[in-house]
Amino acid sequence: MTLRNDIEITPQLVADHGLKPDEYQKILDLIGREPTYTELGIFSAMWNEHCSYKSSKKWLRTLPTTGPRVIQGPGENAGVVDIGDGQAVVFKMESHNHPSFIEPYQGAATGVGGILRDVFTMGARPVAAMNALRFGAPEHEKTRHLVHGVVAGVGGYGNSFGVPTVAGEVEFDARYNGNNLVNAFAAGLADTDKIFYSKAEGVGLPVVYLGAKTGRDGVGGATMASAEFGDDIEEKRPTVQVGDPFTEKRLLEACLELMATGAVIAIQDMGAAGLTCSAVEMGAKGDLGIELNLDKVPVREEHMTAYEMMLSESQERMLMVLHPEKEPEARAVFEKWELDFATVGKTTDDLRFRVLWQGEEVANLPIKELGDEAPEYDRPWVEPRIPAALAADDVPQMDVADALLKLVGGHQCSSRRWVYEQYDTMIQGNSVQRPGGDAGVIRVLGHDSKGLAFTSDVNPRYCEANPYEGGKQAVAECWRNLTATGAEPLAATDNLNFGNPERPEIMGQLVKAVGGIGDACRALDFPIVSGNVSLYNETNGRGILPTPTIGGVGLLPNWQKSVRIGFTEANQPILLIGGPAERGSHLGQSIYLRDLFDRRDGDAPHVDLAAERKTGDFVRKLIRSGVVTACHDLSDGGLGVGLAEMAISGGIGATVVDIEGYDPLLQYFGEDQGRYLATLNLDPQGDEITALFDEAKTLGIYATWIGSTGGSDLVLGKAKPVSVAALTSAHESWFPNYMSA
Amino acid sequence: MKAAVIVFPGLNRDRDMIAALTKIGGVAPAVVWHQDADIPDVDLIVIPGGFSYGDYLRCGAIAARSPMMDKVRERAAKGAKVLGVCNGFQILIEAGLLPGALMRNTSLKFVCREVKLEVTNTDNAFTSGYAKGQIIRCPVAHHDGNYFADAETLAALEGDGRVAFRYAEGTNPNGSINNIAGILNAEKNVLGLMPHPENLIETAHGGIDGRALFAALLDKAA
Numbered sequence: 001m002t003l004r005n006d007i008e009i010t011p012q013l014v015a016d017h018g019l020k021p022d023e024y025q026k027i028l029d030l031i032g033r034e035p036t037y038t039e040l041g042i043f044s045a046m047w048n049e050h051c052s053y054k055s056s057k058k059w060l061r062t063l064p065t066t067g068p069r070v071i072q073g074p075g076e077n078a079g080v081v082d083i084g085d086g087q088a089v090v091f092k093m094e095s096h097n098h099p100s101f102i103e104p105y106q107g108a109a110t111g112v113g114g115i116l117r118d119v120f121t122m123g124a125r126p127v128a129a130m131n132a133l134r135f136g137a138p139e140h141e142k143t144r145h146l147v148h149g150v151v152a153g154v155g156g157y158g159n160s161f162g163v164p165t166v167a168g169e170v171e172f173d174a175r176y177n178g179n180n181l182v183n184a185f186a187a188g189l190a191d192t193d194k195i196f197y198s199k200a201e202g203v204g205l206p207v208v209y210l211g212a213k214t215g216r217d218g219v220g221g222a223t224m225a226s227a228e229f230g231d232d233i234e235e236k237r238p239t240v241q242v243g244d245p246f247t248e249k250r251l252l253e254a255c256l257e258l259m260a261t262g263a264v265i266a267i268q269d270m271g272a273a274g275l276t277c278s279a280v281e282m283g284a285k286g287d288l289g290i291e292l293n294l295d296k297v298p299v300r301e302e303h304m305t306a307y308e309m310m311l312s313e314s315q316e317r318m319l320m321v322l323h324p325e326k327e328p329e330a331r332a333v334f335e336k337w338e339l340d341f342a343t344v345g346k347t348t349d350d351l352r353f354r355v356l357w358q359g360e361e362v363a364n365l366p367i368k369e370l371g372d373e374a375p376e377y378d379r380p381w382v383e384p385r386i387p388a389a390l391a392a393d394d395v396p397q398m399d400v401a402d403a404l405l406k407l408v409g410g411h412q413c414s415s416r417r418w419v420y421e422q423y424d425t426m427i428q429g430n431s432v433q434r435p436g437g438d439a440g441v442i443r444v445l446g447h448d449s450k451g452l453a454f455t456s457d458v459n460p461r462y463c464e465a466n467p468y469e470g471g472k473q474a475v476a477e478c479w480r481n482l483t484a485t486g487a488e489p490l491a492a493t494d495n496l497n498f499g500n501p502e503r504p505e506i507m508g509q510l511v512k513a514v515g516g517i518g519d520a521c522r523a524l525d526f527p528i529v530s531g532n533v534s535l536y537n538e539t540n541g542r543g544i545l546p547t548p549t550i551g552g553v554g555l556l557p558n559w560q561k562s563v564r565i566g567f568t569e570a571n572q573p574i575l576l577i578g579g580p581a582e583r584g585s586h587l588g589q590s591i592y593l594r595d596l597f598d599r600r601d602g603d604a605p606h607v608d609l610a611a612e613r614k615t616g617d618f619v620r621k622l623i624r625s626g627v628v629t630a631c632h633d634l635s636d637g638g639l640g641v642g643l644a645e646m647a648i649s650g651g652i653g654a655t656v657v658d659i660e661g662y663d664p665l666l667q668y669f670g671e672d673q674g675r676y677l678a679t680l681n682l683d684p685q686g687d688e689i690t691a692l693f694d695e696a697k698t699l700g701i702y703a704t705w706i707g708s709t710g711g712s713d714l715v716l717g718k719a720k721p722v723s724v725a726a727l728t729s730a731h732e733s734w735f736p737n738y739m740s741a
Numbered sequence: 742m743k744a745a746v747i748v749f750p751g752l753n754r755d756r757d758m759i760a761a762l763t764k765i766g767g768v769a770p771a772v773v774w775h776q777d778a779d780i781p782d783v784d785l786i787v788i789p790g791g792f793s794y795g796d797y798l799r800c801g802a803i804a805a806r807s808p809m810m811d812k813v814r815e816r817a818a819k820g821a822k823v824l825g826v827c828n829g830f831q832i833l834i835e836a837g838l839l840p841g842a843l844m845r846n847t848s849l850k851f852v853c854r855e856v857k858l859e860v861t862n863t864d865n866a867f868t869s870g871y872a873k874g875q876i877i878r879c880p881v882a883h884h885d886g887n888y889f890a891d892a893e894t895l896a897a898l899e900g901d902g903r904v905a906f907r908y909a910e911g912t913n914p915n916g917s918i919n920n921i922a923g924i925l926n927a928e929k930n931v932l933g934l935m936p937h938p939e940n941l942i943e944t945a946h947g948g949i950d951g952r953a954l955f956a957a958l959l960d961k962a963a
Contacts (some may be wrong), residue, residue: 156851162753162754249792422850422853423853426940428756429940
């Protein structure tokens, strides 16, 4: 077979497509001839890191992905989890890091658009969104500009589309100076018997293109996302796509209407590598060939080449295989919403991916091999060097109250109100807990009492020091945040952001972090049902902090019984649940050391997974029994910051008694894991609370009374009292002051 | 009392509004697609919030020029009550049913938070369920809610008791002149407001301050 090729395939052209010489040889062996220019583009799109997971696949396979509630694990557009009553939650998290650094508004906006599309492609109406954002040091010259653009972009798209943002993360660290991270999460609701998949079935059926027209935007985007940044970063701007949330909103409504007609056999959104990836996936999964006629593709610009059409990442587009007899009905739905509808091809029985353009065949490739035969690497990796634990007497001293005010008013622990007030957090009318707590909570439409909780977590400092423990901790903290609202953690999605996997030390971080994630997910029965890997987050050879973001979903049988972090009443006992008995002991990699002493030493805190589970199950049971009036997990800044956050949120002070003869700085700022604070509506001297302590003791869970709510000050032992007003002012000021500076 | 909700492509609080009208009125409102031939015979027409046509020209400008708005104008002239919330308010202004303009928030940012509203006047069908001067809680979520009118228009609005809601207690989120959050037409059968009373009608919303507006319109107890 020969295909005409007007463009010579030189080694330089191959390299420009991100393909290594041995990968190109693999292509030659596979097809037995030189590829056409369009085919080379198709291979580069399918075989790049972003689409093929070639460096991470070996390790991703080790993650637990099944469970009694899991309907669909990784491999589809999003994961699907049973929430009872014939309903399912459909969710995924995905990165848009590289585009958001190049063009923050559009990069972030299209990140949100892409993840929303992943969810409604499966037949689910999006009901909640989150985003985990990581920027460079606050003092870096680009940071403000990036924060402005990314936050506006996330809001601009999500607000217009109409999904509430219910939770998220924002962090700063100099290691993200050259590569910020934008990880977008979306969740939707669907009936378990009405989930749609990408696997095509049936020969000779119409392949239909829906949505927006194809333009030149984003050509080569996935390949760009699979390379490091150098100094030529500004030149990459044309590879960023432009989002159109108005079209996406219409596409959502049109897709859901169309799905209700029974016309859809298979559906795949056009995300990274657009038409190429979606067509190949639908065919390969269904063991079918696909023939596309590019002359039928709705285009926005004239004289687009086959290469450009196949690699365009224009947004808000879908590919479907439809029942031919329902085509008129389907067309009517799309005409109502004024969206393009074009039959652009058909399914075939020859397992070839054929592309026709202007009467000529410009690609003819084996469809299974395009996906399945993508290169897969067992990249060399080295065991990370774990820093030595801090010496027990290495506790740099500072006044407890001063330290607390500085931390609460610093860039790490301050309020993110400046960010989340730019997001619509209450649209749809189901947001029970909005951003600012441990997890976002929504009511489940169509059910009397059910609720869903959402949180996104990772501590990149810990992952950098100890990737295995950091991976465990990310999962545990996510599980803990869901538990702190009273929710049962159901399942998670992982968004693995790392540097260049061709460097053995980076690969070592990935291998160990995935190992930690897997161990924690197994111990907590918290399977990973979807995810995304973003590698090459490096600029001029310096990688980001390893950042495996975990997005978790939990189920509340009754949202009215969920609790928040704010103190609700004065004179209630405050309990610390979860060890150690010293209340705090671990300062390695703490915010206390990093932000007050500019020290990044020591090992990361270790998570005892058995204790984690036991403690969390106990706390959840307490919350559901109705005795808990507020609950908060301890994370950055330990007990001190946790108490301050509860006081600020509730506008009520507290007095806490500390342990005599033990350094209060360790007690209040140690970041030991697996701990919760809870206030109770019980008499601190009564039988009920005694029974509760007895039960904890029997279960081997450390639980103790540490103080009471009330007053207008937060009093930490013998430290000078800090007014809740002063804490609130410090907490609320950092972000607006920084952004307006 | 029968109600209809008009839906233009890009609106996204239509479901919130339909839910509020259904929960408070006991019956679901008629849902009218912008291309439908006519609006059914109803007493209340609601244009909900969102981003009609993506707000790509000017907020509400494209929807305001659709044939459906001619029908709304006709019904309003015949005395039907018309309520526009957020993008609905912007559409009513662009369609000339209400005076003034809604500019970009002074912060130049989208803002979603809860504010306080003073019920400034109660001599109309929309706010009669509140006490004059009552302060209520209400969420806002918009990018272009900064109300402005020339001195003459403003004097007429203020003088004729056509300011229905004002941002209170220093919570003006957008820079609106005279803290105006919602205004009535001269006949007081058309109300436009930026805040979202439909998002504060049940315990799940954390309050029910928005109920009285719909209850009064639908002849129901709040």
